[in-house]
Amino acid sequence: MTLLSVALLVPSLFWDKGPQSAPELLRSGVTSIVASPEIAATWKNQPAVRVTAADPASFEKLPTPGISFRSDVASATREPWVDSDGWHYLRRPDGRFLYDVPGPTADLAAAEAFAFGGQAAIKTDGAGLPSLAKMLKFLAGIQDEQLRPVVNIAFVDDGSTRSAECLNLLIRRNLLVQASKSPVSTSTLLPVVLGSADYPTKDASNPVVFAQQVREHLTDGKRSLRIYGSDVVIGRLASNGGKTRVYLLNYGTGKYSVDGIRVRVLGRYSKAQVFDPEGSSSKLIDTLFDSEAAEFTLPKLKTFAVVDLDM
Amino acid sequence: MAMPADWKEIPEYRIVDRSGTRRSSNGLPGPFPGRYVRVHSEKAIDIPSNRIDAPTVRTMLSAGMRQLTGASDDRDAWARFISPEDVVGIKVNCSGAPVINSNPELVSAIIENLLSVGVPAHNIYIYDRFGNQMRIVNFEAYVPAGVQTAAAEHSRGSILGYDPFTYVEVDFFGEDDTRSNLIRLVAERFTKVINVPTFKEHRAAGVTGCLKNMAYGNFSNVARSHRWEKTNTYSFVGTLASVNTLRSKTVLNVADGIRSLWHGGPFCQDPRFLFFPKEIVVGTDPVAIDRHLVDMVEEKRRQEGAPSLFNRSSEHLKPGPELDPKYNSFIREPGHVEYASKLGLGVFDKAKVKGEVVSL
Structure with a gap:
C-alpha cells in the first residue's frame, strides 16, 4: 500500500470494497486501485492489486459528465445540454478530483480527466467496472508526457462562478482555451478578460453571448480545432512539436450514437491514425491534407478516441 | 411580391464544391427556361378513398413530357x-408522409420511362434524406426489382x-x-437527378416545391437556418440549389401537385389543410414552377381567409404547432423563389414565363 503523494498521471479507479473483490477486479484487468485508508489497510495481504490510500475527502467531487435535455428551459434550439467537467481541470490544474459514476458511462469520466490533463479517481460499481477498466488500460497505453495543450485563447479566470460558466461555455463550443489567474503575455493567443472593453461584464452574464463574442474575435479561420456533425463531442488538442494529438470525447455515450464526425485541425500534416479503447479496426475516412489543415472523418465514436497527426 | 425588410442582410456563404465552378450545359434552368407544363386530371385521385389512379398518373406524365419537349413519344421525350x-437519382419528398409525399405511383411512372430509355434498374435510385420517412411511403412495393432506394441518414444526424468535400459553409x-x-x-x-417535389405551404420558406426539395432535401444540417421567428430560407434555398454539382446534374423537375397543403407545412399537422389541385407540373426551370406554386397556395389561403404568405407582421407569429391558420411560428420567406432567379436558377418574371395547361 502506498499513500497518494504523487500525481495521478493517469486516472485511477477509486474502490470501496475489500480484498474479497480482488477476483472481480482482476477479471476486469484492474491491478491498481485507490481506496480510503481504512479500506486500503484491508488489502495489505493481497499482492495482486496495488493499492494507493487516499482520503476521499481530500478530493474535489465532480458531477457525472454526460448530456441532458432541458425541456423545462426555453431555448431557440433543441441541442442537448452537455455536462462537462473540463473547466475544473483548467481552473485547478493541480487539483485532485473524484467522480462517482455508476454504470457503463464511468469510462467517460476517465477519458475526460485524461483529455484535460487532470488528476482524477473514478468510483463506479460492478456495472461500470468493465468499461472503466478498459478505458484506464487504454489511457495508460497512450500516455505521452511530452504533449502540451494546444490552445487559441488565454482566459483570465477570476475564480468566480460567472468565470466558471464562461470557461465552461468556451470548452463546450470547442474553443480551445487555457485559464490563468492573471493575464499572460502572448502574441499568439487571444486574450480574454472578463470586464474588459472587449468582454463587458453585462455580456459575460450570458455565457452563450460571451462565448459567441470570443469566437467572433478569434474568427473561425484561426481555430486550431473544428468539429462538424455532432453537438455532443468535445475535442482537445495537444502537441509535442512533431505530433499533434486530437482527443475526442463523446458526452452522449450511452444515449447518443455518434455516427460520423468531421474534424479539422490547423497545421500541415501528412498522415493521421486513430486509436480507441475498443481496439476497433475503425479507420479514418475522407482524409484531406493541404497546406492549411488536415481534415478527416471518424465513422463512429463510442466514448473516446485519439487521433495522432504526424507532419 | 415585396422583398423582406432585411432582405439585404444576406449571410456570408462559402461554397466548396468538388466539381469546381464549371457549369454543365445540362444544369438548371435547363433547355426550357421560363416554361412549364401543368397537366390536370380530375381522375388523378379519388378523394374519399384517398387513392391515386396510377394509369391516370402515367397518362398525365406522358402528356406533360411530350408537351414540354415536343416529342411524339415518351421514349424520345425522356x-x-x-x-x-x-x-439517375430521383429526389422525392417524404417529409409529410404518410399524408402528403411524392406519390409512389408517379415515381413508378418515371421509372418506367427511365427503363424504356435503357437505364438499367440498378442504376436508378429513389432517394431522400431520412430513411424513417422513406420507409413510411414504402416505394419498394411500387417499383421493379433492382431499383434502389437510398437515404442519406439511416440514423438521424x-x-x-x-x-465532406462539397458543402455550403x-x-x-x-x-x-x-x-x-x-x-x-x-x-x-449520380450522373443525373430528377427532382420530384411535393407542392406545399411551408411555415419557414413560404412554400416547398422544386427549389426547396433540391436545396434542403439534398444537404445536411439545414434546420439550423431557423431560430425563433427568423428563417434564412430567403437566401439559403437558392444558394444550396446553386451548388454546381447539384445544379449540373438536376435535369428535370416533375412536381407532384396531386395533393397540396395551404397551411401547416411541411409536415401536414392537420388534414383539414389539405387540398387537391390534381396536377403534375413538369419543366426544367424550378423558379418558374415554384412561382406557380406560390400563386396557387396564396390564392388558396386567400379563399380560406388565411394571412398572405408574404405577411411579415408579428401579430401573426406564435410558436408551436401551426393548427390555426392565422398564426405561424416563423416569418415566411416566399421571396426565396425570386432570390433564386437572381442566382440564375430560372425565370421569375411572370411576363417572361410561359405556363401551359393540359387538361385530361
Whole structure:
C-alpha cells in the first residue's frame, strides 16, 4: 500500500470494497486501485492489486459528465445540454478530483480527466467496472508526457462562478482555451478578460453571448480545432512539436450514437491514425491534407478516441 | 411580391464544391427556361378513398413530357434528358408522409420511362434524406426489382451519407457546425437527378416545391437556418440549389401537385389543410414552377381567409404547432423563389414565363 503523494498521471479507479473483490477486479484487468485508508489497510495481504490510500475527502467531487435535455428551459434550439467537467481541470490544474459514476458511462469520466490533463479517481460499481477498466488500460497505453495543450485563447479566470460558466461555455463550443489567474503575455493567443472593453461584464452574464463574442474575435479561420456533425463531442488538442494529438470525447455515450464526425485541425500534416479503447479496426475516412489543415472523418465514436497527426 | 425588410442582410456563404465552378450545359434552368407544363386530371385521385389512379398518373406524365419537349413519344421525350449510361437519382419528398409525399405511383411512372430509355434498374435510385420517412411511403412495393432506394441518414444526424468535400459553409446564429454537406450519392454516384417535389405551404420558406426539395432535401444540417421567428430560407434555398454539382446534374423537375397543403407545412399537422389541385407540373426551370406554386397556395389561403404568405407582421407569429391558420411560428420567406432567379436558377418574371395547361 502506498499513500497518494504523487500525481495521478493517469486516472485511477477509486474502490470501496475489500480484498474479497480482488477476483472481480482482476477479471476486469484492474491491478491498481485507490481506496480510503481504512479500506486500503484491508488489502495489505493481497499482492495482486496495488493499492494507493487516499482520503476521499481530500478530493474535489465532480458531477457525472454526460448530456441532458432541458425541456423545462426555453431555448431557440433543441441541442442537448452537455455536462462537462473540463473547466475544473483548467481552473485547478493541480487539483485532485473524484467522480462517482455508476454504470457503463464511468469510462467517460476517465477519458475526460485524461483529455484535460487532470488528476482524477473514478468510483463506479460492478456495472461500470468493465468499461472503466478498459478505458484506464487504454489511457495508460497512450500516455505521452511530452504533449502540451494546444490552445487559441488565454482566459483570465477570476475564480468566480460567472468565470466558471464562461470557461465552461468556451470548452463546450470547442474553443480551445487555457485559464490563468492573471493575464499572460502572448502574441499568439487571444486574450480574454472578463470586464474588459472587449468582454463587458453585462455580456459575460450570458455565457452563450460571451462565448459567441470570443469566437467572433478569434474568427473561425484561426481555430486550431473544428468539429462538424455532432453537438455532443468535445475535442482537445495537444502537441509535442512533431505530433499533434486530437482527443475526442463523446458526452452522449450511452444515449447518443455518434455516427460520423468531421474534424479539422490547423497545421500541415501528412498522415493521421486513430486509436480507441475498443481496439476497433475503425479507420479514418475522407482524409484531406493541404497546406492549411488536415481534415478527416471518424465513422463512429463510442466514448473516446485519439487521433495522432504526424507532419 | 415585396422583398423582406432585411432582405439585404444576406449571410456570408462559402461554397466548396468538388466539381469546381464549371457549369454543365445540362444544369438548371435547363433547355426550357421560363416554361412549364401543368397537366390536370380530375381522375388523378379519388378523394374519399384517398387513392391515386396510377394509369391516370402515367397518362398525365406522358402528356406533360411530350408537351414540354415536343416529342411524339415518351421514349424520345425522356431521351432528351437521360441516356442509357446514366445513373439517375430521383429526389422525392417524404417529409409529410404518410399524408402528403411524392406519390409512389408517379415515381413508378418515371421509372418506367427511365427503363424504356435503357437505364438499367440498378442504376436508378429513389432517394431522400431520412430513411424513417422513406420507409413510411414504402416505394419498394411500387417499383421493379433492382431499383434502389437510398437515404442519406439511416440514423438521424449521421453525416456519413454526405460528401465532406462539397458543402455550403455559413454561420447563421452562432451554431458551431457551420457546414451543410451535399448528399454523397449525388456527388459521387449520380450522373443525373430528377427532382420530384411535393407542392406545399411551408411555415419557414413560404412554400416547398422544386427549389426547396433540391436545396434542403439534398444537404445536411439545414434546420439550423431557423431560430425563433427568423428563417434564412430567403437566401439559403437558392444558394444550396446553386451548388454546381447539384445544379449540373438536376435535369428535370416533375412536381407532384396531386395533393397540396395551404397551411401547416411541411409536415401536414392537420388534414383539414389539405387540398387537391390534381396536377403534375413538369419543366426544367424550378423558379418558374415554384412561382406557380406560390400563386396557387396564396390564392388558396386567400379563399380560406388565411394571412398572405408574404405577411411579415408579428401579430401573426406564435410558436408551436401551426393548427390555426392565422398564426405561424416563423416569418415566411416566399421571396426565396425570386432570390433564386437572381442566382440564375430560372425565370421569375411572370411576363417572361410561359405556363401551359393540359387538361385530361
